[in-house]
Amino acid sequence: MNHSPVLATPNFPTPGRPVIFDPDVCNGCNLCIVVCPEDVFIPHPTKGGLPIILFPEECYYCGACVDDCNRKGAIRLNHPLQQRVRWKNKKTNEHSRLR
Amino acid sequence: MSHFDSLPWPYPIKYGEQTNYDADVLVLGGGIAGVWAAITAARTGARVAIMEKGDTRRSGAGGTGCDHWQWAADNPGSGVTPNELSNALVANHGGWRNGMSTYIQCASGYETLLELEAMGAKVRDVDDEFAGAPFRDEKTKLLYAYDYDNRFVIRVWGANFKPLLRMECLRRGVQIVDRVNATTLLTENGRHGARIAGAAGVNTRTGAYVVVRAKAVVLATNRPQRVFTFSSEHRGVTAFRGASNVGNGHAMAWRIGAEFTMMEKTIRSPFASPYSYPPYGSGNAINTWYPCTIVDANGKEAPWVDVNGKVLTTVEERCHPAEGQKFFIMGGGNASQPHPGLKQYGGPRLIPDLEDRMMRGEFTPPFYADMTSMPDYERRAIWGLMVGQEGRTRIPVLQTYSEGGFDPARDMLQTYDFIRGHGMREPVAPQERTFGEIGVSGGMMVDWDMMSNIPGLFGAGDLLFGAQDHSHAATTGRYVGARAALHAQGKDFAGISEEQIVRDKERVYAPLTAKPDSLDWKELNAGVARVMQNYCGEVKNAELLSLGEMWLADIAANEVPRLAADNPHKLMRALDVADILTCAQMIVAASQRRKASSSTLHFSRLDYPDLDPPDWQKFLVIRKGETDIETSYRPHGFWGDLEANYAPRAAENRSALRHKVSSAA
Numbered sequence: 166m167n168h169s170p171v172l173a174t175p176n177f178p179t180p181g182r183p184v185i186f187d188p189d190v191c192n193g194c195n196l197c198i199v200v201c202p203e204d205v206f207i208p209h210p211t212k213g214g215l216p217i218i219l220f221p222e223e224c225y226y227c228g229a230c231v232d233d234c235n236r237k238g239a240i241r242l243n244h245p246l247q248q249r250v251r252w253k254n255k256k257t258n259e260h261s262r263l264r
Numbered sequence: 265m266s267h268f269d270s271l272p273w274p275y276p277i278k279y280g281e282q283t284n285y286d287a288d289v290l291v292l293g294g295g296i297a298g299v300w301a302a303i304t305a306a307r308t309g310a311r312v313a314i315m316e317k318g319d320t321r322r323s324g325a326g327g328t329g330c331d332h333w334q335w336a337a338d339n340p341g342s343g344v345t346p347n348e349l350s351n352a353l354v355a356n357h358g359g360w361r362n363g364m365s366t367y368i369q370c371a372s373g374y375e376t377l378l379e380l381e382a383m384g385a386k387v388r389d390v391d392d393e394f395a396g397a398p399f400r401d402e403k404t405k406l407l408y409a410y411d412y413d414n415r416f417v418i419r420v421w422g423a424n425f426k427p428l429l430r431m432e433c434l435r436r437g438v439q440i441v442d443r444v445n446a447t448t449l450l451t452e453n454g455r456h457g458a459r460i461a462g463a464a465g466v467n468t469r470t471g472a473y474v475v476v477r478a479k480a481v482v483l484a485t486n487r488p489q490r491v492f493t494f495s496s497e498h499r500g501v502t503a504f505r506g507a508s509n510v511g512n513g514h515a516m517a518w519r520i521g522a523e524f525t526m527m528e529k530t531i532r533s534p535f536a537s538p539y540s541y542p543p544y545g546s547g548n549a550i551n552t553w554y555p556c557t558i559v560d561a562n563g564k565e566a567p568w569v570d571v572n573g574k575v576l577t578t579v580e581e582r583c584h585p586a587e588g589q590k591f592f593i594m595g596g597g598n599a600s601q602p603h604p605g606l607k608q609y610g611g612p613r614l615i616p617d618l619e620d621r622m623m624r625g626e627f628t629p630p631f632y633a634d635m636t637s638m639p640d641y642e643r644r645a646i647w648g649l650m651v652g653q654e655g656r657t658r659i660p661v662l663q664t665y666s667e668g669g670f671d672p673a674r675d676m677l678q679t680y681d682f683i684r685g686h687g688m689r690e691p692v693a694p695q696e697r698t699f700g701e702i703g704v705s706g707g708m709m710v711d712w713d714m715m716s717n718i719p720g721l722f723g724a725g726d727l728l729f730g731a732q733d734h735s736h737a738a739t740t741g742r743y744v745g746a747r748a749a750l751h752a753q754g755k756d757f758a759g760i761s762e763e764q765i766v767r768d769k770e771r772v773y774a775p776l777t778a779k780p781d782s783l784d785w786k787e788l789n790a791g792v793a794r795v796m797q798n799y800c801g802e803v804k805n806a807e808l809l810s811l812g813e814m815w816l817a818d819i820a821a822n823e824v825p826r827l828a829a830d831n832p833h834k835l836m837r838a839l840d841v842a843d844i845l846t847c848a849q850m851i852v853a854a855s856q857r858r859k860a861s862s863s864t865l866h867f868s869r870l871d872y873p874d875l876d877p878p879d880w881q882k883f884l885v886i887r888k889g890e891t892d893i894e895t896s897y898r899p900h901g902f903w904g905d906l907e908a909n910y911a912p913r914a915a916e917n918r919s920a921l922r923h924k925v926s927s928a929a
Contacts, residue, residue: 202318225500228659229322252675
């Protein structure tokens with residue numbers, strides 16, 4: 166059975182991934198790190214790398230990082246599963262939820 | 265990256281290294297109130313500095329946007345005067361509201377908005393997106409919300425207000441010191457209760473120590489949060505304010521002997537809960553979503569009624585006062601917790617017994633917010649303009665849900681009312697209380713200059729007692745910036761005590777020393793909150809409160825010294841929780857001293873069960889004296905005639921301004 170190297174890692178806080186970066190769009194400019202009011206990110210040690218979410222549980226999903234990003238689609242909010250809302254199409258009654 | 269522990273701290277470490285600045289006016293907290301205070305102070309020619317814990321581009325409760333500009337009774341379309349409106353707002357809170365700052369808000373809201381417009385903000389429908397809508401003034405192109413007859417709340421495109429205000433600070437030469445957590449107010453020669461001399465803080469990335477000497481200090485920090493509940497996980501998306509808003513200003517000012525009032529007011533609120541929904545992010549008909557249609561699972565509309573109980577049949581009718589009512593302050597779509605005194609000024613709302621009707625089978629849960637059936641302009645006003653400009657919803661709700669496929673012309677957003685509680689107004693457990701997360705809460709006692717009993721220490725925005733919201737922060741910040749600058753004129757710096765600085769450095773850097781029995785900030789926060797739930801919750805009496813006082817003092821003596829932080833960011837959070845503990849002690853002290861129950865203050869004492877006895881209809885003021893906590897009282901309306909007190913100061917402020925705000929070009 167193939168597997169990644171097994172490391173002694175602690176549990177991460179939940180939600181552990183309040184935002185998701187798109188590595189094809191983000192150029193690691195770190196503007197999100199500048200504007201974040203809670204300072205949840207730190208810069209990647211390699212210049213141009215994706216910012217690191219060091220304090221994910223301190224994020225309050227204000228969206229400043231998304232709103233001020235110069236590259237559309239580089240970063241998006243990722244709501245916790247338990248707080249993803251539902252809606253219904255009025256005509257077809259089809260139910261959907263935030264994914 | 266997943267191996268966090270292998271990463272070095274990315275910023276240079278400068279624990280204890282000191283940087284000094286001088287300013288005529290120092291503003292602590294660079295949120296909406298703070299940047300406005302800095303701009304106005306700088307316009308008088310004063311040398312101004314801002315110390316901000318986050319980054320002034322987006323920090324503060326109003327940093328990511330604003331959808332409605334409240335109580336601008338000075339706008340050309342208003343059907344009410346500032347005096348009428350502010351007196352109504354005070355009456356609506358049973359007298360426990362800051363009449364002074366509310367009057368400033370009502371009398372200068374529009375004038376403040378015009379300055380924002382000159383900085384490049386969009387405050388009217390210049391693109392004619394809403395031409396012909398009943399809430400639009402066709403001549404001025406202003407868009408109004410809620411009461412379409414009386415027109416004193418203005419819908420605005422506020423998502424970029426904060427970056428524009430920061431740019432204006434820079435143009436006006438304001439020294440912005442970002443990422444520094446103000447920790448201490450300095451008084452003349454370090455004496456308790458003496459004239460203000462400046463402030464000190466710690467950089468949240470490097471740990472460096474910053475001292476600013478100042479002739480006047482404007483406290484524009486946020487209110488205490490996380491006093492009653494704390495979950496280290498699953499809380500962020502439901503919070504109304506960021507994790508950094510913890511009441512540092514309340515705690516700092518308390519330590520030097522400033523007076524506070526209304527500290528005993530705490531309410532049950534879902535904003536403390538890790539189990540509610542994103543604010544304005546589930547189906548609702550409140551504030552940003554007013555006057556949204558709500559339907560049940562079968563598409564049957566929940567009735568709206570006016571303050572007289574008359575059933576309203578059209579969407580349009582939800583935006584006009586009832587028969588015999590001159591104006592209404594705010595409507596609401598939810599049935600819970602009607603406010604005492606609201607009847608006179610209460611707006612249209614969903615029928616109050618909707619839950620009973622559902623239980624009897626008249627309606628089938630779940631309910632949905634149905635914008636599909638609303639007039640196009642109302643749907644676009646809610647989903648495009650309001651949800652799109654309100655800071656708490658622009659990205660987390662409008663953009664995130666839209667990208668997820670939600671279409672307000674086709675889809676109905678579910679509400680969680682009556683099946684598990686509501687994202688905004690759900691009934692929560694008695695211990696799930698909040699102090700400053702939402703609503704009108706306690707804060708620093710001030711006079712008509714917005715100055716405290718500490719000479720040279722001013723307050724603005726949510727730091728003040730008994731007031732709230734974005735336009736309140738903006739207008740009071742703008743007003744107090746001039747008052748503080750005028751106060752500073754012709755004064756020398758007060759002497760700073762080196763001993764006070766040495767003592768402060770010992771305190772703020774103490775968590776950096778490793779301890780075998782160390783405690784992290786999260787555990788301390790939850791521990792403080794548990795004491796507050798048990799001894800200062802819904803059920804209060806002298807015995808419980810004195811136990812609360814005892815156990816908080818015990819934590820201060822035994823657990824605070826065990827606080828540990830291994831980088832500057834965690835040091836900030838550790839110092840924050842120590843301030844939360846101080847705020848908790850203020851709340852218990854005030855609760856112990858109010859010997860009566862109060863409906864407006866949501867305050868009940870088992871040992872003083874009489875509700876609202878006349879001799880307790882007054883502000884309870886507490887202050888940390890040199891040895892004991894001192895108590896005094898102010899009668900309701902202690903501020904005197906609103907207009908007569910405001911007008912000469914506003915005129916003096918105007919004549920002190922030497923520079924206009926910059927034009928957008």
